[in-house]
Amino acid sequence: MTIWKQTYDVAQANAFNKNTIAEPLGLLFTEIGPDYLVGTMPVDKRTHQPMGILHGGASVVLAESLGSFAAHMATNENMACVGLDINANHIRSVRSGLVTGIARPVHIGRRTHVWEIHITDEADKLVCLSRLTMAVIDTI
Template identity: 40%
Template sequence: MTDSFPLGELARRMGIELAEASAERTVATMPVAGNTQPFGLLHGGTSAVLAETVASIGAALHAGPAHIAVGVDLNCTHHRGADAGTITAVATPVHRGRTTATYGIVITDQQDRRICTARLTCLLRPAPGRRSGTRPT
């Protein structure tokens, strides 16, 4: 599943690589290099992009192929900086309903230290060109 799931141009540009993808757990990595702010530390916005990427994938897999997951609320708390290496994001569901899905995301560095804690809520909508008859369970 990880090879066939489309990440999108921004995620590819940032070097995000999908390692695991399911509605129950989605994991991706991202290099710190190339994703830093002017002081050489990981940019907080890149943590937000990584968090929204993994949680949106989990929500989309929950919703099924007839639906898309659209992020409507993202919250990120940045706990520590990173200046090198790779970070890993793990998204797990907090709530999976028929019209919304909320995922908690933990981002850690290579020493398993928490870099960021995030939460994303997605609205589950019919995919363009699809009728809204089938809903996630």
């Protein structure tokens, strides 16, 4: 059984990233499951910090992009989701390749959502663990 109230395929979901911070970073949504959203981001000069490793802020962009779009899909069409809080624990560094994030709900309420996002490297080792709290508001 799905948690989504609005359904998109991967191509439609990726269209939401056009002209946003996600586009120049190469962030892509890759899978929409019944209760999760998966996306990837390259680790290269676009996402490096000066020491040549994945920038923590880039990990947060991936986490918030996944959690925000997942929250959007889990709400009614007449509602919007906006970020209230995000935290990130950076566990392991990555120098190159692709990181993959998966967003899953912790809480889906009428006015708030909490999403947990696990970001892993190509060896499926945890790179970053993030929690995103979203406010669900009426659209204007």
